[in-house]
Amino acid sequence: MKCLIYFMVLFLVSEVGSFDLVIDGIPDEVENMIDVEIDGFPSSSRTRNGRYQRSTSDWGYVGDLVEDDDKIGLYSYKVQSTITSRLANTMIQAKMVNNAKRPQHIVFDVQVPKGAFIDNFTMDVNGITFTSSIREKSEARRMYSQAKAKGKAAGIVRSNALDMENFKTEVNVPPGTRIQFELHYQEMIRRKLSSYEHIISLKPGRLAKHMEVDVRIIEPQGIRYVHVPNSLGDHFNGITTISKGEKKAHISFKPTMAQQRKCPTCSSTAVDGNFVVQYDVNRESTGGELEIFNGYFIHFFAPENLDPLPKNILFVIDVSGSMWGLKMKQTIEAMKAILSELRAADQFSLIDFNHNVRCWRDNLVSATPAQVEDAKKYIQTIHPNGGTNINEALLRATFILNEAQNLGMLDPNSVSMIVLVSDGDPTVGELKLTTIQKNVKQSIKDEFSLFCLGIGFDVDYDFLQRIATDNRGMAQRIFGNQETSAQMKRFYNQVSTPLLKKIQFNYPQESVSDVTQSSFHNYFGGSEIVVAGKVDTANLQHLESVVTATAANAELVMETLRDVEELDGFMKKDKYADPEFTRKLWAYLTVNQMLAERNTAPTAALKRNITKSILQMSLDHHIVTPFTSMLIENSENDEIMLADQPKDPRRGCCSGVVVNGQLIGAKKEENKKLNTYFGKFGFYFKNKGLKVEIDTETITLKDGPYGITLTWSDTGHIIRKQLLISVKKESNVTIRVGEEMSFMVLLHRVWKNHPVNVDFLGIYIPPENQFSPEARGLIGQFTSEPEVYIHNLRPGQTPEKPQATMEVKGNKLTVTRGLQKDYRTNRVFGTDVQCWFVHNSGKGFIEGHYKDYLVPHLYSFLKKP
Numbered sequence: 012m013k014c015l016i017y018f019m020v021l022f023l024v025s026e027v028g029s030f031d032l033v034i035d036g037i038p039d040e041v042e043n044m045i046d047v048e049i050d051g052f053p054s055s056s057r058t059r060n061g062r063y064q065r066s067t068s069d070w071g072y073v074g075d076l077v078e079d080d081d082k083i084g085l086y087s088y089k090v091q092s093t094i095t096s097r098l099a100n101t102m103i104q105a106k107m108v109n110n111a112k113r114p115q116h117i118v119f120d121v122q123v124p125k126g127a128f129i130d131n132f133t134m135d136v137n138g139i140t141f142t143s144s145i146r147e148k149s150e151a152r153r154m155y156s157q158a159k160a161k162g163k164a165a166g167i168v169r170s171n172a173l174d175m176e177n178f179k180t181e182v183n184v185p186p187g188t189r190i191q192f193e194l195h196y197q198e199m200i201r202r203k204l205s206s207y208e209h210i211i212s213l214k215p216g217r218l219a220k221h222m223e224v225d226v227r228i229i230e231p232q233g234i235r236y237v238h239v240p241n242s243l244g245d246h247f248n249g250i251t252t253i254s255k256g257e258k259k260a261h262i263s264f265k266p267t268m269a270q271q272r273k274c275p276t277c278s279s280t281a282v283d284g285n286f287v288v289q290y291d292v293n294r295e296s297t298g299g300e301l302e303i304f305n306g307y308f309i310h311f312f313a314p315e316n317l318d319p320l321p322k323n324i325l326f327v328i329d330v331s332g333s334m335w336g337l338k339m340k341q342t343i344e345a346m347k348a349i350l351s352e353l354r355a356a357d358q359f360s361l362i363d364f365n366h367n368v369r370c371w372r373d374n375l376v377s378a379t380p381a382q383v384e385d386a387k388k389y390i391q392t393i394h395p396n397g398g399t400n401i402n403e404a405l406l407r408a409t410f411i412l413n414e415a416q417n418l419g420m421l422d423p424n425s426v427s428m429i430v431l432v433s434d435g436d437p438t439v440g441e442l443k444l445t446t447i448q449k450n451v452k453q454s455i456k457d458e459f460s461l462f463c464l465g466i467g468f469d470v471d472y473d474f475l476q477r478i479a480t481d482n483r484g485m486a487q488r489i490f491g492n493q494e495t496s497a498q499m500k501r502f503y504n505q506v507s508t509p510l511l512k513k514i515q516f517n518y519p520q521e522s523v524s525d526v527t528q529s530s531f532h533n534y535f536g537g538s539e540i541v542v543a544g545k546v547d548t549a550n551l552q553h554l555e556s557v558v559t560a561t562a563a564n565a566e567l568v569m570e571t572l573r574d575v576e577e578l579d580g581f582m583k584k585d586k587y588a589d590p591e592f593t594r595k596l597w598a599y600l601t602v603n604q605m606l607a608e609r610n611t612a613p614t615a616a617l618k619r620n621i622t623k624s625i626l627q628m629s630l631d632h633h634i635v636t637p638f639t640s641m642l643i644e645n646s647e648n649d650e651i652m653l654a655d656q657p658k659d660p661r662r663g664c665c666s667g668v669v670v671n672g673q674l675i676g677a678k679k680e681e682n683k684k685l686n687t688y689f690g691k692f693g694f695y696f697k698n699k700g701l702k703v704e705i706d707t708e709t710i711t712l713k714d715g716p717y718g719i720t721l722t723w724s725d726t727g728h729i730i731r732k733q734l735l736i737s738v739k740k741e742s743n744v745t746i747r748v749g750e751e752m753s754f755m756v757l758l759h760r761v762w763k764n765h766p767v768n769v770d771f772l773g774i775y776i777p778p779e780n781q782f783s784p785e786a787r788g789l790i791g792q793f794t795s796e797p798e799v800y801i802h803n804l805r806p807g808q809t810p811e812k813p814q815a816t817m818e819v820k821g822n823k824l825t826v827t828r829g830l831q832k833d834y835r836t837n838r839v840f841g842t843d844v845q846c847w848f849v850h851n852s853g854k855g856f857i858e859g860h861y862k863d864y865l866v867p868h869l870y871s872f873l874k875k876p
């Protein structure tokens with residue numbers, strides 16, 4: 012019997028207000044392979060047959076949970092990253108030992124940059140090696156579940172974060188066991204704002220006896236500079252060493268155990284953040300650099316010293332109520348800086364929208380100092396309120412650009428763009444995201460670029476990304492904090508200087524094949540265009556490329572010629588250089604291009620074709636993509652694990668369900684204490700755009716402007732968009748979403764005119780619900796339940812309330828045995844259930860403080876991740 016829900020509710024007894032209860036996640040078929048019983052009796056923990064038998068045990072964690080004890084020894088933590096001509100191969104290796112007398116749960120949890128391809132994972136447990144293979148997703152799942160059915164244990168969960176993805180392995184091992192984990196991934200480092208930035212997430216979670224980070228850069232073009240910002244904090248000043256040659260560089264970071272400590276007497280590590288390396292390469296020819304090796308060519312194109320093209324830019328700014336406060340302040344600050352940077356030849360206007368759409372000027376105006384000043388004044392006076400009509404705002408922006416185009420007011424060499432800043436989903440006007448996407452695409456007609464900035468977590472970022480890539484632009488998520496303004500400016504700077512338009516790359520057709528995207532609408536200063544392909548070098552001495560483009564005052568034709576063997580000598584001499592770098596870069600570009608094409612494919616048949624090609628590429632190149640999973644097996648084939656990715660994140664991921672509750676107080680205090688109860692629940696099914704509101708009088712379903720209300724004296728169903736609401740008169744409501752999710756709300760009526768008590772509601776969430784590991788909130792965070800160890804059972808203040816020590820998440824808590832009522836079987840009197848009660852409002856048991864879970868509205872998302 013699960014008790015979590017009850018004490019969740021109970022420790023909130025002194026607060027009246029709305030707070031987030033549950034879930035922000037998606038149904039996910041990735042099974043959480045670790046079963047944990049949470050009822051608090053050590054003896055009831057399930058065990059499985061298998062070598063690493065699960066029993067009640069402690070947490071050992073390599074990851075962002077910090078523990079103060081040394082039951083798990085981390086004796087080595089190594090990161091090696093080698094960048095060969097923008098292709099970064101990174102290895103993260105951890106060696107750990109279980110020093111405790113009990114079996115331990117050892118976790119290897121690392122972050123991999125989004126977009127990187129995991130290509131290998133190995134694990135060594137007391138000399139038994141586990142190796143990995145890449146399989147088609149459903150095949151991997153089938154093999155895994157077959158093996159699992161035979162009782163072989165262990166598990167891996169992969170999950171989606173913001174710009175990083177988690178790769179997590181959990182193994183339960185007996186005392187004395189030594190484990191080595193090793194993960195490999197590859198990615199192409201993109202040039203942004205005139206530098207390449209390589210980011211390594213460094214979160215060992217505990218002190219490491221030996222820690223080393225080595226980054227090697229090998230750039231045949233020559234390295235212009237290497238910079239390692241102090242991103243891990245002042246604590247590590249002077250520990251990083253950089254040695255730089257003409258074409259090679261080596262960055263080394265080896266803090267001793269003493270240097271890792273947060274303070275001289277601390278047992279926790281200060282190594283917790285990103286290790287960042289920035290560099291740029293030399294460029295000699297405007298036509299770019301051709302690198303040919305091993306049957307592939309890569310063309311790096313990043314001309315400088317060109318005059319910027321004039322731009323026509325429309326800023327479309329969300330000023331709905333949710334932007335109120337810090338977000339708006341930061342947006343105003345950023346916009347003032349951005350407006351100041353407009354060039355005299357640029358034309359611009361400003362649109363601000365909530366449920367209405369307003370324009371600062373109905374047409375584009377030149378960026379003269381007077382106009383810029385006026386625009387700044389305008390933006391300063393905005394007071395956010397009201398809803399969000401994204402559709403109308405974007406259509407107005409394209410109307411202004413189209414009209415200027417039709418009236419011949421745009422310089423033929425200029426670049427036109429819309430920059431949308433928004434923090435939420437549409438709530439007014441057209442709400443259907445696919446319709447908005449279609450409308451915008453139709454009115455932009457591939458004439459302009461649309462860039463989207465999504466602020467905070469309320470925003471459907473996948474949608475913004477979709478409409479941006481659909482319209483020659485890109486999207487960026489901005490974290491809604493003090494840094495918002497700086498992040499907005501940084502993003503704007505990436506697109507503020509268009510240097511070329513209509514760029515076309517040409518290669519001799521008879522010598523090359525499988526060339527990646529070779530024509531581009533714009534080239535922005537500080538970035539880089541990369542084209543790759545296969546090249547038949549057998550009968551070829553030189554490869555030639557011709558790039559044509561429109562610059563500010565001329566049509567450019569740029570030729571580059573390269574000897575196909577030019578790199579051979581250089582590559583042979585360097586033992587760190589990856590001889591496969593050209594193949595991997597080509598595969599990286601090709602797969603990413605296909606993923607983008609698939610995203611905007613107009614027909615299901617084409618989509619299937621692209622999926623097939625991506626799958627084949629993933630298998631051929633041994634990389635984990637959204638269509639493959641990694642199986643991890645030992646050499647005896649008797650244990651197996653599955654490394655899976657969430658489903659294609661563009662299809663509805665991470666915009667799931669919000670459940671909030673509102674508390675009401677009793678009619679008066681009893682023993683100086685005001686009891687509180689649930690008076691109202693709000694369910695928000697974001698994908699479906701449906702809201703369900705239940706209080707002690709009515710049950711209401713809302714779909715945008717439409718709504719339907721039943722009362723508790725009805726018995727009936729409401730079905731809309733595959734959501735089923737069943738109301739049982741004066742008793743209970745069940746909300747069902749397919750097979751994946753259901754919620755039940757029970758009504759508790761007190762007798763009329765009760766002097767103290769009020770009618771209230773109870774919520775029940777069956778454990779079969781399939782939420783993703785991202786589920787958050789007071790209850791949501793326990794969908795993947797923490798390991799709990801209860802010991803030292805002792806008498807409490809009264810005989811029927813014994814106490815014990817609960818170890819959870821590295822904390823030792825005193826808990827008290829008590830009774831709680833489950834009303835599901837007996838709605839009037841309830842059934843008593845034994846529970847451990849956590850004191851201090853759940854401190855140490857829940858993430859953060861309970862006040863973190865208070866939210867302003869019934870449908871608010873929880874802000875803290």
Ligand SMILES: *[C@@H]1O[C@H](CO)[C@@H](O)[C@H](O)[C@H]1NC(C)=O
Nearest residue numbers: 130131132133142143193633
């Ligand atoms: C994965 O890594 C292991 C250990 O480094 C190595 O033996 C194996 O060949 C690698 N597999 C692949 C496919 O690269």
Ligand SMILES: *[C@@H]1O[C@H](CO)[C@@H](O)[C@H](O)[C@H]1NC(C)=O
Nearest residue numbers: 614615616617618619620621
């Ligand atoms: C899918 O691929 C097959 C085989 O390559 C081809 O015959 C078919 O026309 C493709 N379908 C679409 C819709 O592109």
Ligand SMILES: *[C@@H]1O[C@H](CO)[C@@H](O)[C@H](O)[C@H]1NC(C)=O
Nearest residue numbers: 739740742743834835836838
């Ligand atoms: C819901 O209400 C119906 C009708 O009163 C009842 O039969 C059913 O047992 C109730 N379910 C629960 C879990 O209370």
